[in-house]
Amino acid sequence: MDFAQYFKGDSNAESDGLRELLEQVKTIRVLKGQVLQHSGDNQKHAYFVKRGLLRSFTTDDKGKQHIYMFAPEGWIISDIQSTAMQQPAVLTIDALEDSEVEVIRADIFEELVNKHMGSHPDFASLELHRLLRRLAVLQKRVLLLLSASATERYQEFVATYPNLQQRVSQRQIASYLGITPEALSRLRVEILKAERRT
Amino acid sequence: MDFAQYFKGDSNAESDGLRELLEQVKTIRVLKGQVLQHSGDNQKHAYFVKRGLLRSFTTDDKGKQHIYMFAPEGWIISDIQSTAMQQPAVLTIDALEDSEVEVIRADIFEELVNKHMGSHPDFASLELHRLLRRLAVLQKRVLLLLSASATERYQEFVATYPNLQQRVSQRQIASYLGITPEALSRLRVEILKAERRT
Numbered sequence: 310m311d312f313a314q315y316f317k318g319d320s321n322a323e324s325d326g327l328r329e330l331l332e333q334v335k336t337i338r339v340l341k342g343q344v345l346q347h348s349g350d351n352q353k354h355a356y357f358v359k360r361g362l363l364r365s366f367t368t369d370d371k372g373k374q375h376i377y378m379f380a381p382e383g384w385i386i387s388d389i390q391s392t393a394m395q396q397p398a399v400l401t402i403d404a405l406e407d408s409e410v411e412v413i414r415a416d417i418f419e420e421l422v423n424k425h426m427g428s429h430p431d432f433a434s435l436e437l438h439r440l441l442r443r444l445a446v447l448q449k450r451v452l453l454l455l456s457a458s459a460t461e462r463y464q465e466f467v468a469t470y471p472n473l474q475q476r477v478s479q480r481q482i483a484s485y486l487g488i489t490p491e492a493l494s495r496l497r498v499e500i501l502k503a504e505r506r507t
Numbered sequence: 508m509d510f511a512q513y514f515k516g517d518s519n520a521e522s523d524g525l526r527e528l529l530e531q532v533k534t535i536r537v538l539k540g541q542v543l544q545h546s547g548d549n550q551k552h553a554y555f556v557k558r559g560l561l562r563s564f565t566t567d568d569k570g571k572q573h574i575y576m577f578a579p580e581g582w583i584i585s586d587i588q589s590t591a592m593q594q595p596a597v598l599t600i601d602a603l604e605d606s607e608v609e610v611i612r613a614d615i616f617e618e619l620v621n622k623h624m625g626s627h628p629d630f631a632s633l634e635l636h637r638l639l640r641r642l643a644v645l646q647k648r649v650l651l652l653l654s655a656s657a658t659e660r661y662q663e664f665v666a667t668y669p670n671l672q673q674r675v676s677q678r679q680i681a682s683y684l685g686i687t688p689e690a691l692s693r694l695r696v697e698i699l700k701a702e703r704r705t
Contacts, residue, residue: 367650375654377646390650393636393643399650423632433631434621438591440638445591447645448575452565452588452597454652455685456573487653 310383312357312411316421318439320432330421334411339404346388346402353398353415355387356380361408362476365400366484376485379405379470379477387415405477454487459496462486508581510555510609514619516637518630528619532609537602544586544600551596551613553585554578559606560674563598564682574683577603577668577675585613603675652685657694660684 313331336359339345345356348367356363363380365388377400380386388400392415404410425432453462466486467474474482483493511529534557537543543554546565554561561578563586575598578584586598590613602608623630651660664684665672672680681691 367654369654370656373654375650377650377653388646389639390643390646393639399647419635422635437617437620437634437638440635440642441587441591444638444641444645445588447642447649448586448588449597451645451648451652452573452575454649455575456565456567456571458568 311359312385312413315357315383315385317432318435320429320435326424327421330417330424333417334413336409336411339408339410341404341407344401344403345410346398346400348398348401350398353388353392355385355392355413355415355418356402357385357411357413358382359409359411361404361410362406362473363402363408363410364405364477364481365402367400374484375487376481379473379485381470381473381476385413405481459486459488459492460500462488463493463496463500509557510583510611513555513581513583515630516633518627518633524622525619528615528622531615532611534607534609537606537608539602539605542599542601543608544596544598546596546599548596551586551590553583553590553611553613553616554600555583555609555611556580557607557609559602559608560604560671561600561606561608562603562675562679563600565598572682573685574679577671577683579668579671579674583611603679657684657686657690658698660686661691661694661698 312334316331317327334357339361345363346352346354358380360382362382363384363386365377365380365386366374367377368374378386386402388398388402390396391398391400422436449465453465457465463482463486466482479493480490483490486493510532514529515525532555537559543561544550544552556578558580560580561582561584563575563578563584564572565575566572576584584600586596586600588594589596589598620634647663651663655663661680661684664680677691677695678688681688684691
């Protein structure tokens with residue numbers, strides 16, 4: 310899948326203007342470890358992952374990294390706090406694998422959405438639902454961080470990112486879950502034991 | 508401010524259809540302690556607070572409450588996870604003060620938005636920005652819970668909810684911040700000391 314397919318979804322949004330804007334979306338190749346956006350940067354892009362794996366994270370006062378999200382194939386990753394609030398990036402975005410990525414400038418995205426909301430009601434409704442679902446996912450993430458046990462957080466990670474356990478390190482999963490690598494290791498042993506019992 | 512004013516914002520959205528839908532928004536009075544939505548409920552409403560103070564929270568396995576958000580005057584509170592994902596409510600919503608509240612049915616809200624996105628581009632753009640800002644606020648909340656110290660979380664609470672410190676208990680603030688009441692009490696002493704020094 311590419312960004313144009315993702316963006317249009319099942320809607321029939323199609324016009325010269327749309328094509329023109331979508332042509333401004335560039336595909337780039339990035340190597341494992343390459344940084345696409347540094348925290349503090351002023352450039353504002355969203356990245357659509359065609360192949361590979363990106364990640365966003367923040368670094369605290371003590372230099373510890375906290376992973377905000379992973380973006381495997383078909384996902385979009387950006388720094389909404391920075392684009393919506395017009396402030397410097399708070400997240401660093403880098404590649405965990407060699408990847409092929411479409412770069413969407415924030416202003417292009419807004420123009421795309423604004424232009425096609427008016428003329429294509431089904432597209433407006435699609436976009437609205439996408440945003441509401443994203444809000445729902447974030448509400449869930451906040452509630453998990455506030456109130457869920459390490460085990461529940463881990464199970465939710467597996468449900469959100471099937472097959473990602475093999476592609477990222479235990480340390481990175483722990484950083485995403487907001488628990489220590491030791492706690493993650495303990496709970497994986499517990500889960501394995503429980504699985505063997507059944 | 509009421510919901511109609513909030514909804515239309517600076518846009519010139521105005522039509523018979525809009526008025527008709529807004530007429531279905533009912534104002535109710537709720538008493539302190541009254542529950543508007545129980546976790547597990549299937550009713551899906553958003554509540555616009557005209558006067559008073561609402562709160563949403565989840566209860567964990569051990570019976571401990573975790574506050575997702577407060578909604579003072581002019582705020583909207585709902586359970587987006589439940590409305591967007593069509594699942595039973597995960598949050599309980601209750602009143603922390605005697606309040607006057609407008610009740611907006613989720614289907615009415617979607618109809619309002621869908622109907623007026625097409626015909627009023629400025630409204631579509633307003634609504635889009637509102638959703639993006641809400642996403643930004645939630646990203647910030649996740650990052651605070653993942654990586655910020657108790658002091659930073661408290662400072663963000665004060666910035667988000669000016670004047671609310673007087674209206675909610677220390678226990679409730681701690682529950683919102685994801686820290687113990689003891690940790691909150693210690694950090695407030697530290698902040699007071701630091702203020703006295705300057």
